[in-house]
Amino acid sequence: MPSNYYCASCKLGFALGWFHYHGDSDGFGAETLLACSACGTMHSVGHPSAVRVPVLGGLFYRRETPEKTEKLMAQSGPCFVESAEDDVLHRLKAWEECKVTHVLRPPSKHSYMKDFLDLGPVQCHHCGRRATIVRERDYNEVRCPACGEPKISVVKQWITYELSTNQMQRNGR
Numbered sequence: 001m002p003s004n005y006y007c008a009s010c011k012l013g014f015a016l017g018w019f020h021y022h023g024d025s026d027g028f029g030a031e032t033l034l035a036c037s038a039c040g041t042m043h044s045v046g047h048p049s050a051v052r053v054p055v056l057g058g059l060f061y062r063r064e065t066p067e068k069t070e071k072l073m074a075q076s077g078p079c080f081v082e083s084a085e086d087d088v089l090h091r092l093k094a095w096e097e098c099k100v101t102h103v104l105r106p107p108s109k110h111s112y113m114k115d116f117l118d119l120g121p122v123q124c125h126h127c128g129r130r131a132t133i134v135r136e137r138d139y140n141e142v143r144c145p146a147c148g149e150p151k152i153s154v155v156k157q158w159i160t161y162e163l164s165t166n167q168m169q170r171n172g173r
Helices: 163-170
Strands: 003-007 012-021 028-036 042-046 051-055 060-064 071-074 153-155
Touching: none
Parallel strands: none
Antiparallel strands: 003 012, 003 153, 012 028, 028 042, 042 071, 051 060
8 A cells, every 4th residue: 555755844745665556557457655755856667567367268267477567657756746735646757667787577486585676776856866766654754855854754555556547647648
């Protein structure tokens, strides 16, 4: 469940967390929102939808490995909003695809590795720092990544996101 964050000092807004779409026309059915802990720029990992193959005449389905792999996207810089009530996702610019040199979700036979994202070697699209991309914030970490002031707070939590709006943002419309 993603959380929207807002800094009362510099008006930085970002969202962190996993959510799913109500469709997958582009082959991705879920997404993890990330942010740089050094500058506040939002990043995103798109998760491909599993392929469902019918068995026994369509009575059951078998899941197969998706043809696509995770896709890393980023904003060009931090997103600033007018107030805590403004939804940061409606203020985003077009997402830019980031090139990665490794598999973001390495295959593993262990169940505890199912949701593991290897973000260590990932470099921030805006500030260029490595190992600063996070998918969650520690509740004791109250400082804003952009201004350093202790005035950042969670302003909204949500479960799912409308696919058509997200696709429009990805396409820069």
